[in-house]
Amino acid sequence: MSYRCPLCHAPLTRHENSYLCPQRHQFDRAKEGYVNLLPVQHKRSRDPGDSAEMMQARRAFLDAGYYQPLRDRLVEKLRTLAPTALLDIGCGEGYYTHAFADCAQETWGLDVAKAAIRPAAKRYPQVNFCVASSQRLPFTAQSMDAIVRIYAPCNPQELERVVKPGGWVITVTPGPRHLVELKGLIYDRIHLHELSTGQLAGFVLRQHEALSYNMVLSGTEAVALLQMTPFAWRAKPQVWETLQTQQEFHCQTDFSIHCWQRDS
Template identity: 65%
Template sequence: MSYLCPLCHAPLAPEGRSFVCPQGHQFDKAKEGYVNLLPVQHKRSKDPGDSTEMMQARRAFLDAGHYQPLRDAICQILEHAAPGEMLDIGCGEGYYTAGFAQIAEKQNGTTWGLDVAKVAIRYAAKRYPQVQFCVASSHRLPFADESLDAVVRIFAPCKAEELARVVKPGGIVITATPGPRHLMQLKGLIYESVMLHSTETESLPGFVAEQTEQIGWPMMLQGSEAAALLQMTPFAWRARPEVWQGLAAETAFHCETDFVVRVWRRDTLV
């Protein structure tokens, strides 16, 4: 299995340190080992996705093990699913992807990591060479029809029709989304009125909802860890300077997690 050309959608073949399609479109591997499959005309901004600061904060926070129960829960699902070809959409700096790769390797499969942020993929590819990483849009997945056994999507957007296109009949999609009380205490520092996350279940046409698991645990964070958590969230830009200062000075910031993990099975009647 390889990539599809993002320009003409023909299969890309590896040639040395490049990928080339029959039309002659060529995409070179970076020195870290990833390939950039995001043409400029598909970008919504000059540097889409998370910034370097967000990536560094996420790596520090995740390396400390604060979200390991989430990774373990998804790895357990993958163990039973026995994926061969697996994709992590919105993989960021690769913390989760590396865990998933250990599962796929047992089946002699390949793990692919995709993110729109070039800086994230550069971080990931440098640390985890056992994974095939690419910069690409989650709305235009550079993979052939019915080529993937499993797709994992943690807090990442993707068109349902794209998932239905690339997942094999009988394959699975695993989604992880915020539960109602996720990071309530952190949000309480920023918003006057804290709204619970929606409990509405998304629709994935072509898939059958097979399993739902809600997991959560309390965290006690040091100041730098609490600041890193805020930095990696989408509401960091709303935090006032005094919020950042207060978090940095914390010796024990208590915050709860709340995740909803769902397993979707691709309909075999396709």
């Protein structure tokens, strides 16, 4: 497996601490061990992706173990598939990725946020981390046996291009009642998540399951959870204050897991 150049799409070859393509485009490995494959012309902002503050909140919450049942379920599925090459799209700080690495011979983690990839690469050297766009995956065609996508957006045509025939894509999306108690503090009217019913071009849906359970959080943990959600910006100051003072905050998870197999 090799990276491909994000500028000309030719394969990249590693030379010491750099990756080069035949057109002499060069991408250096950072001291933490990751490579930045997100050219400035592909950025939508100066520092795309989640901020360092959001990543710190996410790491604190995930390290507390509240989403470990989801991680364990995904690891169970991956052990059955036994992929040689595995990619985690939107890997963030690597909480899931490093566990996936025990299921594959070689594992890659991709995220658009350098603030996430830098500490991930330092913490989990067994994973190949890169800063890159999920809309333009920097990998050669048919190079991955499995791709995991937890909430992260992605170009479905890129999934079809990168996954080997017979390979797999595992997606995780919010179920209808995911974090409904948290949303109830923010919105006057709660809209439940709609179940994903769309098709993935080039793939066949082989399995779908729901995973849900209740969490009992401290006020600090509830604040960290809110901070890592996409609706945090809608929360008024009193919501943050109310959460912070909670002795216990009960909140349910509701994950929807789909397993797609590439047409062979």
